[in-house]
Amino acid sequence: MSRYTASEIEPKWQAAWDEAQSFLARRDPARPKYYVLEMFPYPSGRIHMGHVRNYTMGDVIARYKMSCGFSVLHPMGWDAFGMPAENAAMERGGHPKDWTYGNIADMRAQMKPLGLSIDWSREFATCDPEYYGQQQSMFIDFMDKGLVYRKAATVNWDPVDMTVLANEQVIDGKGWRSGAPVERRELTQWFFKISDFSEELLDAIDGLDSWPEKVKLMQRNWIGRSRGLQFSFSLIDGPHGHDRIEVYTTRPDTLMGASFVGISPDHPLARMLERENPEVAAFNAECRRMGTSEEELEKAEKLGLDTGLSVRHPFDTAWELPVYIANFILMDYGTGAIFGCPGHDQRDHDFCRKYGLPIIDTFLPLDGDWDVQADPYVPAKTEKVRFTRLVAGENVQTCDEAVEAAIGFCEANGVGQGVTKFRLRDWGLSRQRYWGCPIPVVHCEVCGVVPERKANLPVRLPDDVAFDKPGNPLDRHPTWRDVPCPSCGKPARRETDTMDTFVDSSWYFARFTAPRAGTPTNLADADYWMNVDQYIGGIEHAILHLLYSRFFARAMHICGHLPAKSIEPFDALFTQGMVTHEIYVTRDERDRPVYHLPEHVEWHESGARLGATGEPVEVIPSAKMSKSKKNVVDPENIIRQYGADTARWFVLSDSPPERDVEWTAAGAEAAAKHLARVYRLAAEIADAPGEGPQGADEDLRRAMHRTIHDVTMGIESFGFNAAIAKLYAFSNTLAKSGAGATAKREAARALAQLMSPMTPHLSEELWHLLGGEGLVTGAPWPRADAAYLVEDTVTLPIQINGKRRSEITVARDLSKEEVEKLVLADNAVLKALDGGAPRKLIVVPGRIVNVVL
């Protein structure tokens, strides 16, 4: 009997699939379609286990749906623009384009041996001019529809390198290369008007039935609809015509506890003051040394500067509040001004303690004492509280009610207005970088901002650029930059900003439906293939990528590039966990960590040691595989060692797909052993002659149909690990079965087929061995016969006071009364009752019995 040799079997069947064009997506109106998509990779150069996991999951779905008779679209492409290519060019020389396309070729070569059911004829990279040219065309369409505009926005500015930095490139407030303290700077930038869609994007979340609740919740919170009060404080002796400070608050119920008014260092009033007051100028400059991220802002020590100005409280003109400039208020949020209520907010409490401002309560717990001087009292909004200082309304009991009452009161008295606001801000898409999609507009002194003519698209990135200096080489490229105005023909300047790479990934799924079309999409193809039936990717994209894509689908529909049904482009979403690995570290002479690849570590009884030197190795618990920690396993090596099916089987088997999976050598070894065992088992069955004993046939059939049912449900519900556990159990049953040869052969064939989405190569081999017709790929999925799924008897556990104490086996459809009789006659129950009667007897038919004493 031959052995299972992945290195021979896998290429053989991959060639067979190619030959049969098994994965070519065909628009077939006669069949239902299924579009399965995994988030496309960034071409870093190496695939990692996270990719293997992601694409294997998609592949299981794609192959399963194929077998269910769907016309399946399962494409692959490359999210190819972005910073790393420019960084590589700066560090190692060369061109971002060469680096990127080289990486794509490498990664494609690493991916092919996995045997994924991908239609490679649709492959593209977002840095292909054919792709980004269509993106530019859509940008112009968006301009026509008023979905794009320009405004000033804040960026991280490296004053030494004279370049804009990404948040990632700001480390401890300093530029990652220059080490210079970063400054905030205002630039005029392009924006998508995603905020026009705030309400719609929020409300439409309710219809996303097959999205994880957690993702929907995160998106809802991100869009952040709030009801609040818009009003203004009047300035006392406001300088230079500044007579009021506009504020929006979601907590007007706490207005009677106001202690100060805070404004952003970039607030017009603050900017005016800094021109006259060196102290203000110094403070504002200090504030601007912080990065732009909300995280940094919120974590930084809260600082304020008393401007010396005061405002009047809107309800009591005698009540004056000081005006502070505060470093934690960003001009981009709301009005760039807040009022502080230290009695009911931790941040304001800290601030007032620090600057000696009064702390006033406006409500307290219903019962008991609370000293707001020591700690702010922050109840849940629906919690009933005892009001001490009410803006309005005697009958309010909760903060929610008080907010509405306060808004009503303010509107009635002309102090302010109730408004609904959204947290979602417009999407700034300008990037001051080379390796991105050029924004297709020209700046003309006469005509202003003019879109490029569509006939001139794509606006190609120039190839002759150098990365010896920091900054955007497009700015320094006169022959590319200087062009005639598309409108008047006079000398003008091309926009040198490129687009955020999130733009590229916001519509690639639509492009896959017609990847070579001369327009962004082809409506007939989009109409057939859209929507994505199942989208699979990392939870880290739960907000931005998915929200931007939802916006883009709407914008594309407005411009006629997608049908109305596709404004929600992803019908179902699954967010998978990461692949992790232990980290191995030794220390150098200065006690700095030195990381080691798992393949360089050996295990001895004394623990882990370096294979080369025998030096003991410290083992740090599993974390996301990353190059810097060297806790990576190269899929290429794993495939070479065990084969693709083993890698696929393992990444699916041990952990639920939404959770992180830890890669262990032992786990991979176990997967390989099991597949070899299944092969031996099937080969033995294939060789067995004639009919054997038939007494056990029915038991095996029963197990087979149960397994068909369980595995099918498992795949449908992304319970791959549970499905695989059932497959283990079934192969054990099959190995021990005393059934006849025909029944065993039937069972083995079902096993091969049920495994085929996970281990397609092995399954093809077994299918062939067991006399299956043609390829198992695409062969009709087995159906569970319901007659085999029902059991005649059930075993009911008997609980006494909620603890399992006994059990009875009864006919499945025995009446409740009969069950009760049998339970009361049970020895353990009789003993527990000790002659008395139970207080309560709960019978859950078919499940459990509970006797309450």
Next chain:
RNA sequence: GCCCGAGUGGCGGAACGGUAGACGCAGCGGAUUCAAAAUCCGCCGCCUUCACGGGCGUGAGAGUUCGAAUCUCUCCUCGGGCACCA
């Protein structure tokens, strides 16, 4: 700091509010072998008991329920996101 998750044996994990620990790994015992590898069979949460059995157990604490790993609240730890990483 804010938003969202996760936490179950030595390990990965299973479990429509209904027998906690399926399945796998590791470990232990046995078969086979001159021996080993490979393979096959059996045991395997913790404490207690010769045994039958009993007690305890799903990050901690409370609550709802006849019954909670599962629902609610508070807390702890870890992970994801926070708008220029992709």
